[in-house]
Amino acid sequence: LQPTNPLQRRAxxxxxxxTSAATHNRSNAMNTPLLELHNITxxxxxxxxxxxxxxxxxxxxxxxxLGPNGAGKSTLLKLLSRELYPLQQPDxxxxxxxxxxVNLWQLRSRIGFVSQDLQEDYTPYTPALEVxxxxxxxxxxxxxxxxxxxxxxxxxxxxxxxxxxxxxxDCMFQRLSTGQKRRLLLARALVHxxxxxxxxxxxxxxxxxxxxxxxxLLRDFCQPHKAMLITTHHIDEIIPEIERVIxxxxxxxxxDDLKARxxxxxxxxxxxxxxxxxxxxxxxYRCWQx
Numbered sequence: 259l260q261p262t263n264p265l266q267r268r269a270x271x272x273x274x275x276x277t278s279a280a281t282h283n284r285s286n287a288m289n290t291p292l293l294e295l296h297n298i299t300x301x302x303x304x305x306x307x308x309x310x311x312x313x314x315x316x317x318x319x320x321x322x323x324l325g326p327n328g329a330g331k332s333t334l335l336k337l338l339s340r341e342l343y344p345l346q347q348p349d350x351x352x353x354x355x356x357x358x359x360v361n362l363w364q365l366r367s368r369i370g371f372v373s374q375d376l377q378e379d380y381t382p383y384t385p386a387l388e389v390x391x392x393x394x395x396x397x398x399x400x401x402x403x404x405x406x407x408x409x410x411x412x413x414x415x416x417x418x419x420x421x422x423x424x425x426x427x428d429c430m431f432q433r434l435s436t437g438q439k440r441r442l443l444l445a446r447a448l449v450h451x452x453x454x455x456x457x458x459x460x461x462x463x464x465x466x467x468x469x470x471x472x473x474x475l476l477r478d479f480c481q482p483h484k485a486m487l488i489t490t491h492h493i494d495e496i497i498p499e500i501e502r503v504i505x506x507x508x509x510x511x512x513x514d515d516l517k518a519r520x521x522x523x524x525x526x527x528x529x530x531x532x533x534x535x536x537x538x539x540x541x542x543y544r545c546w547q548x
Contacts, residue, residue, distance in 0.1 A: 290317050290355060290356045291314050291315060291316055291317060291353070291355075291356065292315045292316060292317045292319065292354070292355065292453075292454055292485045292487075293313070293314070293315050293338060293352075293353065293354050293487075294313070294314045294315075294351070294352070294353040294356075295311055295312055295313045295314075295337070295344075295351075295352050295353075296312050296349070296350060296351050296352075297310045297311070297312060297347075297349055297350040297351075298310070298311045298312070298337070298344045298345075298350055298351075298352055299311075299344060299345040299347065299350065300333060300337060300342060300343075300344045300345065301345065302333055302342070306509070307330045307333045307509045308330060308333070308334075308344075308509045308510075309509065309510075310350075311509065311510070311511070313504070313511065313514075315485070315487060316485070317355070317453070317454075317485055318482065318483060318484065318485055319485055319486075319501065319502060320480055320485065320486045320499050320500045320501050320502070321485075321486070321487050321488075321500065321501070321502045321503070321504065322487075322488050322489075322490060322495075322496045322500045322502070322503050322504070322517075323487070323488070323489045323490075323503075323504045323506055324489075324490060324491065324493065324496070324503055324504070324505055324506070324520075324529070325489075325491060325505060325506035325507055325529065326491055326507065326529065326530055327491060328508075329491075329506040329507050329508065329509070330506055330508075330509040331458070331459075331489035331490075331491075331506060332373075332375075332458055332489065333509075334489065334506075335371070335373065335456060335458050335487075335489060337352060338354065338369075338456060338487075339369075339371050339456070340360065340362060340365070354369075355368065362396070363396070366393075366396045366450065367450040367452065368450075368452055368453050368454065369452050369453070369454045369455070369456055370393075370444075370446075370447025370448055370450070370452040370454070370455045370456070371447060371456050371457075372440070372443045372444055372446075372447050372455070372456075372457045372458070372460060373457070373458035374458055374459060374462060374463075375458070376398075376443060377439055377440065377443060379398060380398055380399070380431055380439075380443070381398055381399030381400075381431065382430065382431055382432035383430050383431070383432065384399045384400050384430065384431045385400070385427065385428050385429065385430060385431075386418065386423060386426045386427050386428070386429050386430075386431065386434065386442055387411075387414055387415070387418060387427035387428070388400035389431055389442050389443070389445075389446055390414040390417055390418060390442065390445045390446050390449060391404075391406045391410060391411065391414050391449075392404075392446060393445075393446035393447060393448075393449040393450070394406055394410055394449050394450070410449070413449065414445075414449065415427070417445040417448060417449065418442075418445060420445070420475075421441040421442065421444065421445045421475065422441065422471065423438060423441060423442060423445075426438070435468070436463050436464055436468065437464045437465065437467075437468025437469070437471065437472065438468075440460065440461075440464065440468070440472055441471070441472060441475065444472070444475060444476075448479075453483075453484060453485060454484065454485035454486065454487065455476070455479055455484070455485075455486045455487075456486075456487045456488075457476070457486075457487070457488045457489070458488075458489050459488075459489060459490050459491070459492075459495070460472060460473070460476065460488055460490070460495060461473060461490075461492070461495045462490075462492075462495075469495075473495065473497050476488075476497055476499075477497050477498070477499055480497070480499035486499075486500070488500070493521060493526070493536070493543045493544065493545055494542065494543065494544055496517070496521070496542075496543060497541075497542075498540065498541025498542060499541075500517060501516065501517060502514070502515070502516060502517060503515070503516075503517045503520040503521055504520075505520060505525060505529050507529055512528075512529065513525055513529075517543075518538070521536055521538070521543045522536055523535050523536045523545075523548065526545055527548070532547065533547065533548035534546070534547060534548055535547075535548040
């Protein structure tokens, strides 16, 4: 009997993008997963994004999900943050840290989320320091009834400095550059010293300097006992510490393996339906049209 790969999608995988049996061996080595999706079906409004999707990520894994626009990357993160719920059906579940039932307050203390939606929706007149402090309460913007402690304010100041934003504590969110906003939201996500970071296209819209600065901060987070999940459609956002890459297209996983086995010219050409050439240097990957 051949072992069953719990991460491989049920539909046939295109011949140019294969899912390796190594995924099965790695999955069995995981004890308590950070997340586990089994036969998930999910909709965005009237559009079905996932049908019987299965995925398992270990509590200390660093994973990137790569795919074109419309592949389902942002929808997947909304399922994990509980902004969106899957269709209830037999033999289907979504677990975080081994449990289908999640207390949102506990979830916020264990997982830090950074997304473009949060950046776009954030209250524009909030001072930078208050943006970080709002992470303690899961709030968007500052609210008079939420009173952070002295220790929380000191930690927020330290995070502001760690992000290279010292001196901007009173600057309104809307007056910051895109890169500064993204680093500020990263600081907000770190206030609880979370076990995992989940980021939606973290360097999207940033210039080269701001993007590299943010990616450097993400590399600092990647300690052995931490987990990271990023979604992107740019392979140059996949930092060297990322160990595993999942290719997503049309709501289905078409490849899932170690980074070096997935990020190939053949696989990415099939994923994006255009001839691409991929190179690697010191753990960083680049691609251009072949």
